[in-house]
Amino acid sequence: MKFSVIGIGKIKEKWMKAGIAEYTKRLSGMGRVEFIEQGEERVPDNPSPADITKALDREAEKLLKYVPEGACVILLDTKGKEMSSEDFSHWMEKKMVTGSSHFCFLIGGPYGNSDLLRKRAQLRFCLGQITLTHQMARLILTEQIYRAMKIMRHEPYHL
Numbered sequence: 172m173k174f175s176v177i178g179i180g181k182i183k184e185k186w187m188k189a190g191i192a193e194y195t196k197r198l199s200g201m202g203r204v205e206f207i208e209q210g211e212e213r214v215p216d217n218p219s220p221a222d223i224t225k226a227l228d229r230e231a232e233k234l235l236k237y238v239p240e241g242a243c244v245i246l247l248d249t250k251g252k253e254m255s256s257e258d259f260s261h262w263m264e265k266k267m268v269t270g271s272s273h274f275c276f277l278i279g280g281p282y283g284n285s286d287l288l289r290k291r292a293q294l295r296f297c298l299g300q301i302t303l304t305h306q307m308a309r310l311i312l313t314e315q316i317y318r319a320m321k322i323m324r325h326e327p328y329h330l
Contacts, residue, residue, distance in 0.1 A: 172202030173273040174316055177237045179230050179280035182306050183206050188194045194313040201320045209233040211280045223282050231285035234277050242252070243271040247308055251295030260319035262294065267323075276312055278305050282307045 181187050194205045210233075212226035238244055243266050254262065263274065277288055281304075289295060298311055321328050 172267070173199070173200055174204045175237065175242070175275045176204070176232050176278065176312060177207045177209070177275060178278035178305060178309055179209055179211055179234070180305050181210075181268075182307070182309060187306055187310050188195055189275055190310045191313050194310075194317045197317050198320065201317075203322075204316075206309070207237050214282070217269070224285075227282055227285035228287055230280055231287040234279075234288065235291060238275045238291070239273065240276075242273040242275045243294075245274060245276045245294045245296050246284060246288050246292035246294040247298060247312060248284050248289065248292075249274065249297055249302075251297040253297045253299060256315060256318050259296070259315060260322035263319050264323050266293075274316075276316075278308050278312070280305055287298060299329065 182191065191206070198204050209230070212229045214222050214226045214258060218226070266274070277284075277292070279285070279288065288295075303311065318328060
């Protein structure tokens with residue numbers, strides 16, 4: 172099993188890096204996890220909607236170039252489907268049973284996601300109604316992938 176988390180922006184805070192590293196370590200016996208970070212597109216001060224759309228499309232192209240053919244694409248999207256941890260785990264398990272072995276999780280930047288990403292995704296997944304930074308979303312996503320795998324294996328979550 173392979174999990175690729177492909178996102179815009181870099182994680183700078185040590186505590187976030189430590190949290191992501193902890194869940195990545197816990198996932199090591201269940202699959203390989205990789206993180207790919209791409210830079211944010213610059214927009215002018217007080218950008219127009221067209222400026223934002225152009226930047227979003229450029230960011231989408233940066234992310235999509237790392238998605239291999241046949242990968243299952245999950246887009247973290249505030250307009251996506253909210254799911255419980257159990258529902259997310261069952262969704263992933265169904266994908267695994269039907270042959271998916273590489274999951275690519277895409278995380279846009281501060282302006283959100285391009286329609287190019289929404290069209291490519293098999294699942295548009297919302298982590299909830301609260302607003303998260305795209306860096307914080309990576310930490311929570313990594314924890315949720317770990318939790319989903321534990322649920323699939325019928326193992327207790329806490330060590």
